[in-house]
Amino acid sequence: MIFISILLLLICQESKNIEINPSKTIFWGPGLKPDKITMRARYIFLQFVDLKGKNLTESPGKDIISVFIQGQTSIGYTCHVWTQILDCKDGSFIVRYKLHNTCFNLKLKIKMKHNNLPILSMEFKGPIYEEECYCPNPSINNWLSDLECLKNYKQIHNDLISFTNVNFDKIRKSIIKAYDRPGSVSLCHYVVQSNKIFRECYGRYVGFKIFMDSILLSITRKVLLPDIEFFVNLGDWPLVPKEGKNYPIFSWCGSFDTKDIVMPTYDITESSLEAMERVMLDMLSVQGSTDTPWKEKIEKVFWRGRDSRRERLDLIDISRKYPDLFNVSITNFFFFKDEKDKYGPGQSHVSFFNFFKYKYQLNIDGTVAAYRFPYLLAGDSLVLKQDSRYYEFFYNDLIPGEHYISVKNDLSNLIERIMWAKEHDQEALQIVKSARKFARDNLLPHNILCYHVALFHEWSKRLKSKIEVLHNMEEVLQPKHSCKCYNADITKTKEEL
Ligand SMILES: *[C@@H]1O[C@H](CO)[C@@H](O)[C@H](O)[C@H]1NC(C)=O
Numbered sequence: 240m241i242f243i244s245i246l247l248l249l250i251c252q253e254s255k256n257i258e259i260n261p262s263k264t265i266f267w268g269p270g271l272k273p274d275k276i277t278m279r280a281r282y283i284f285l286q287f288v289d290l291k292g293k294n295l296t297e298s299p300g301k302d303i304i305s306v307f308i309q310g311q312t313s314i315g316y317t318c319h320v321w322t323q324i325l326d327c328k329d330g331s332f333i334v335r336y337k338l339h340n341t342c343f344n345l346k347l348k349i350k351m352k353h354n355n356l357p358i359l360s361m362e363f364k365g366p367i368y369e370e371e372c373y374c375p376n377p378s379i380n381n382w383l384s385d386l387e388c389l390k391n392y393k394q395i396h397n398d399l400i401s402f403t404n405v406n407f408d409k410i411r412k413s414i415i416k417a418y419d420r421p422g423s424v425s426l427c428h429y430v431v432q433s434n435k436i437f438r439e440c441y442g443r444y445v446g447f448k449i450f451m452d453s454i455l456l457s458i459t460r461k462v463l464l465p466d467i468e469f470f471v472n473l474g475d476w477p478l479v480p481k482e483g484k485n486y487p488i489f490s491w492c493g494s495f496d497t498k499d500i501v502m503p504t505y506d507i508t509e510s511s512l513e514a515m516e517r518v519m520l521d522m523l524s525v526q527g528s529t530d531t532p533w534k535e536k537i538e539k540v541f542w543r544g545r546d547s548r549r550e551r552l553d554l555i556d557i558s559r560k561y562p563d564l565f566n567v568s569i570t571n572f573f574f575f576k577d578e579k580d581k582y583g584p585g586q587s588h589v590s591f592f593n594f595f596k597y598k599y600q601l602n603i604d605g606t607v608a609a610y611r612f613p614y615l616l617a618g619d620s621l622v623l624k625q626d627s628r629y630y631e632f633f634y635n636d637l638i639p640g641e642h643y644i645s646v647k648n649d650l651s652n653l654i655e656r657i658m659w660a661k662e663h664d665q666e667a668l669q670i671v672k673s674a675r676k677f678a679r680d681n682l683l684p685h686n687i688l689c690y691h692v693a694l695f696h697e698w699s700k701r702l703k704s705k706i707e708v709l710h711n712m713e714e715v716l717q718p719k720h721s722c723k724c725y726n727a728d729i730t731k732t733k734e735e736l
Pocket residue numbers: 265286294
């Protein structure tokens with residue numbers, strides 16, 4: 240019996256390319272509903288299934304599929320569409336596409352390349368809007384359900400639990416006064432009224448407001464937001480002490496010592512909005528750009544980063560004692576310049592995608608939580624994560640031992656954890672798979688849109704003061720665009736406003 244299964248295994252491996260059953264391919268993703276979900280880069284996941292009905296777990300070869308997407312503009316020209324095929328090397332693929340125009344009669348076909356067998360064929364009358372069209376869905380609830388957003392976010396619930404009746408008329412001035420520290424605090428005060436965005440910022444370094452502006456602009460193009468008022472902290476550190484006044488401040492990073500309301504970091508938000516445009520690294524590209532299968536990965540911890548926390552230097556000390564287990568180095572010295580001789584020299588840049596040639600990755604805090612964590616989880620190496628008082632919007636949904644291996648804050652059990660992983664290779668691989676699954680279920684671009692909209696929606700229900708544009712606020716304008724909206728409901732809503 241054992242002999243027969245081994246034989247079968249060998250046959251399967253040999254005939255890797257022809258064992259797919261195309262008609263059983265599993266599809267999902269927002270790219271399957273382009274008329275309902277507008278994004279710059281729309282994406283579809285494909286999970287291949289073999290002749291026995293089992294999911295493939297390895298790449299069947301890079302060039303196995305071809306994609307054809309075509310449509311017409313409102314005046315009958317061919318739409319300009321850019322498509323990309325990402326092989327996730329685990330039996331799944333991502334097909335993503337970007338429209339440069341609003342398209343009609345969009346045909347979307349995916350075929351097996353070698354025999355032209357169709358695996359997906361869809362057609363949409365349209366209009367299929369592109370990212371920059373200002374054509375908001377008048378119903379936030381319909382929009383949330385089109386995107387299949389979660390109904391409840393535990394983190395949002397917990398963050399907002401103490402804000403049941405927020406009267407900004409009573410606290411607005413005190414908040415501005417409490418955080419009037421222009422050299423160290425960068426705070427922006429936003430109002431969204433009638434789906435228009437207004438803000439006033441405080442502080443010397445407020446350049447990061449562009450990130451908050453761009454997510455608000457993108458969201459309001461897609462969905463009619465309720466009127467809201469809120470403060471955003473543009474700095475790294477959360478601002479509101481646990482024991483302090485109950486000031487509602489939205490921040491990109493939370494901590495056990497503070498009670499800021501967390502939202503997805505500017506980093507993952509930017510990469511979600513700008514995928515296939517201005518960014519290389521995003522939650523999808525990282526899944527399609529690793530090239531070393533688990534068995535061939537180098538069995539060492541790989542890490543690069545700047546010197547923004549003492550433990551990062553400690554890591555260098557540890558690695559020098561155990562050179563066989565590490566390829567780690569500091570790339571830039573800024574915080575501990577005087578120790579450069581000891582911990583340097585700084586190493587040359589390594590593409591993030593190449594991190595995954597190594598089996599073990601380390602997520603170690605910088606000034607606050609390390610914003611690379613989502614990308615590490617989506618990759619195909621095992622993540623060891625330093626215990627930390629800092630967290631992002633999704634950390635509390637992760638389970639140590641299931642999605643990553645936890646390491647003590649002072650790294651004292653790092654070696655022990657690496658040895659465990661080396662001795663439990665299959666368990667480690669299972670953790671890698673769960674991590675990627677978590678990333679696919681929670682951290683993709685549409686999940687990031689969902690989280691913001693769910694947060695603003697929830698927030699709006701708790702505001703008791705009248706939402707008014709204050710006299711020093713400037714309007715954050717949508718980019719000029721000649722997009723036409725075709726939905727009768729939208730014009731109606733606009734007139735009513
Ligand atoms: C096959 O893959 C799909 C998509 O990831 C997943 O939902 C399903 O549970 C997998 N099936 C098995 C038997 O693992």
